[in-house]
Amino acid sequence: KQEVTQIPAALSVPEGENLVLNCSFTDSAIYNLQWFRQDPGKGLTSLLLIQSSQREQTSGRLNASLDKSSGRSTLYIAASQPGDSATYLCAVKDSNYQLIWGAGTKLIIKP
Amino acid sequence: SAVISQKPSRDICQRGTSLTIQCQVDSQVTMMFWYRQQPGQSLTLIATANQGSEATYESGFVIDKFPISRPNLTFSTLTVSNMSPEDSSIYLCSAGVRAGELFFGEGSRLTVL
Numbered sequence: 001k002q003e004v005t006q007i008p009a010a011l012s013v014p015e016g017e018n019l020v021l022n023c024s025f026t027d028s029a030i031y032n033l034q035w036f037r038q039d040p041g042k043g044l045t046s047l048l049l050i051q052s053s054q055r056e057q058t059s060g061r062l063n064a065s066l067d068k069s070s071g072r073s074t075l076y077i078a079a080s081q082p083g084d085s086a087t088y089l090c091a092v093k094d095s096n097y098q099l100i101w102g103a104g105t106k107l108i109i110k111p
Numbered sequence: 112s113a114v115i116s117q118k119p120s121r122d123i124c125q126r127g128t129s130l131t132i133q134c135q136v137d138s139q140v141t142m143m144f145w146y147r148q149q150p151g152q153s154l155t156l157i158a159t160a161n162q163g164s165e166a167t168y169e170s171g172f173v174i175d176k177f178p179i180s181r182p183n184l185t186f187s188t189l190t191v192s193n194m195s196p197e198d199s200s201i202y203l204c205s206a207g208v209r210a211g212e213l214f215f216g217e218g219s220r221l222t223v224l
Binding site: 031032034036041042043044045046049051089091093097099101102103104 | 112115117153154156201203205211212213214215216217218220
């Protein structure tokens with residue numbers, strides 16, 4: 001059974017730092033992996049989608065990587081800003097097209 | 112991408128009443144889903160809304176409590192019936208588009224007194 005884990009559960013860093021959020025999964029037979037951000041009490045915003053055949057995707061200051069063999073994905077945020085404060089969720093679509101969610105990392109960027 | 116509009120964005124309801132949440136997508140999509148997010152928790156899939164047929168419910172969710180309609184490829188509704196305080200959550204509509212990417216609405220925050 002696929003399980004998705006995000007560590008740490010919470011992270012607080014000063015503005016301007018580069019940072020990495022981690023997502024690990026137990027079964028490497030995935031269809032894709034998607035990163036989202038969620039602001040408090042709001043819906044989810046899609047950040048990056050990585051297909052099973054891809055190694056990374058980039059959008060602006062965000063870069064997501066995927067290493068299926070080790071069951072890991074990382075979300076790299078460059079030059080962090082207070083507006084990046086949110087909860088970041090990763091979701092893995094398994095080979096049965098079921099979406100398995102991580103519990104999220106709550107990120108706080110201190111001005 | 113897909114832009115998803117949900118309403119109401121929030122509501123406060125009395126125990127025993129029902130509330131219908133609407134979800135409108137700006138383009139035709141194959142897959143539409145309804146999720147629940149309880150306070151401090153991650154997302155739980157309630158059901159897949161199927162166009163023209165009954166929704167597919169996940170374990171722990173039943174049609175009598177959460178009836179869903181999907182009359183066409185851009186619109187769906189979720190009703191939370193006979194509400195109790197335990198139903199207080201954010202309810203999220205999502206749609207799957209090209210290459211399996213998933214998009215979400217802003218959510219409907221429900222408080223049941």
